Amino acid sequence: MRLFIDFVPLLLWMGLVTALVIVMLLASWVLRPHVLQNSEKTSTYECGEEPLGPARISFPYSYIIYTVLFLVVDVMGAFMWLYAVSALRTSVFVVWQVVVFAAVIMAAVMFVLKILPKAQMTGPEVVALYEAAKEQATGLHSEG
Amino acid sequence: MQEAEILFENIEFLLIAGVVIVLAYLALEHRDIVYAAFFFGFMATGVAGIFILLEAPFVAGLQIAIYTGGITALIIFGVLLIPRAQDSTLEVLHSPRMRKVGLVLSISVVVISALIALLFPWQESIPPEHIPLSQSLEGLAEWLWGTHAVYLEIIAMLLFVGLVGSVAIIRMEKEEQLRPRTEDFSLPIPEESEPESATSGMPVLEARDVKEEKEVE
Amino acid sequence: MVPLSWYMVLALILIGMGAYGMVSKRNLIRILISAEIMANGVNIALIALALYGPFFTFTAQALVILVIAVAAAETALAMVLMLLYHRRYRTVDLGIPVTRTEEVS
Known part of the structure; x- marks a missing residue:
């Protein structure tokens, strides 16, 4: 008994899902009214507002730390899942290894959560930066 | 029954391999980089299917959990954080x-x-027709956690260093934003009056090339 | 059972596509995706050789697991470094001779 035989229902299910998506898209294409497409109709929907610029704007860079945290905890969870499904749950030595493994990663997570407020721009700093840039710009303008 | 199973396995391998190669091509060549990241995630799922054909269920699960769930999400999030990453005209x-x-x-x-x-x-x-079927989740867990757990401690140290390095780089970025460096490698700030000395090296080379071409002509 | 050479051919095609992308692309994120495609090809080759080998060990699977975890840490650091690159040069394309001094002046 090979392993991939167990996954044949999954393959059939994926085929069914693909067929369902195609059928739903076709049905909505048939049923919807075909009106003229203009820029007003295809613009981004913002509730009660005129959309300003594209939808892909930039956020502060430091938000990527949260995704890195998710990735690290994801890797840790995968290895601890391997430990949890095996019969090693009762072995004291393996439990200590798991504790060391989790403690090292959790120390990093704690350090990041502690250092992250210092790594982000606070409000007064942003205001000071903006005023310095504005002063420099006006100085250049008056010189030119 | 046995031959039907072999035929079915061959068909499944060809199907998954074709999907993987087409998705890898799209991930390399699609114009929009957000679509490229999505295609890379689907390609990683297809590679997980190959791992299931190769009797490695834990590696397949790890592939889906880390590549599709983690790395693709990280790439998409980074693309959304970088404003002009999609600009592929150059x-x-x-x-x-x-x-x-x-x-x-x-x-x-x-x-x-x-x-x-x-x-x-x-x-x-x-040797041909050698089919070891001893790979099981239990055996892998016994091997990995029981006797070779030092590999996992190495992985933990790697993740530790990666996380601390990431937050250190973000902190460095904030410092640079507060006090922007106005000079690189102790070069002076270029003046408006002499634009030739603004970039060191490259205009000089171009000027020499132009002179040589004129001499050839 | 699928012959071993089919798996090796698939791994070779993936590694070749990754090498092509790493050389010919200029976007740093595209280069990162190419590196991950190469890593996937290497993983397929390792698992296939472990399954078809003369005797069975878990070494190849442990190696692949290590490669996947290292790829996760590497991608995290690469994305954060790419943010710093974008901070300094205002782009993520390679080979543009824009320096910090030009941008400030």
């Missing part, structure tokens, strides 16, 4: 010469690997 303008170089290099890599595989007949050292 790539399209510049690409034909580099595309030829890349094709030559990748074809040479494939040919050299195939030649090495033909010169050193590793296939003959493997």
Whole structure:
């Protein structure tokens, strides 16, 4: 008994899902009214507002730390899942290894959560930066 | 029954391999980089299917959990954080010469690997029709956590260093935003009156090239 | 059972595509995706050789697991470094001679 035989229902299910998506898209294409497409109709929907610029704007860079945290905890969870499904749950030595493994990663997570407020721009700093840039710009303008 | 199973496995492998190759091509060549990241995630899922065909269920699950769930999410999030990452006009303008170089290099890599595989007949050292079915989750857990747990401690240290390095780089970025460096490698700030000295090196080379061309003419 | 050479051919095609992307692309994120495609090809080759080998060990699977975890840490650091690159040069394309001094002046 090979392993991939167990996954044949999954393959059939994926085929069914693909067929369902195609059928739903076709049905909505048939049923919807075909009106003229203009820029007003295809613009981004913002509730009660005129959309300003594209939808892909930039956020502060430091938000990527949260995704890195998710990735690290994801890797840790995968290895601890391997430990949890095996019969090693009762072995004291393996439990200590798991504790060391989790403690090292959790120390990093704690350090990041502690250092992250210092790594982000606070409000007064942003205001000071903006005023310095504005002063420099006006100085250049008056010189030119 | 046995032959039907073999035929079914061959068909499944060809199907998954075709999907993986098409998705890898799309991930390399699609214009919009967000779509490229999505195609890379689907390609990683297809590779997980190959791992299931190769009787490695834990590696397949790890592939889906980390590649599809983690790395693709990280790439998409980074693309959304970088404003002009989708701007690939420069790539399209510049690409034909580099595309030829890349094709030559990748074809040479494939040919050299195939030649090495033909010169050193590793296939003959493997007995045919040898199907070990001893791979199980229990055995892998016993091997990995029971006797070789030092690998996992190495992985934990790697993740530790990665996380601390990431937050240190973000902190460095904030410092640079607060006090922007106005000089690189102790070069003076270029004045408006002399634009020739603004970039060191490159305009001088271009000027010399132009002079040489004039002499040739 | 699928012959071993089919798996090796698939791994070779993936590694070749990754090498092509790493040389011919200019976008740093595209280069990162190419590196991950190469890593996937290497993983397929390792698992296939472990399954078809003369005797069975878990070494190849442990190696692949290590490669996947290292790829996760590497991608995290690469994305954060790419943010710093974008901070300094205002782009993520390679080979543009824009320096910090030009941008400030």
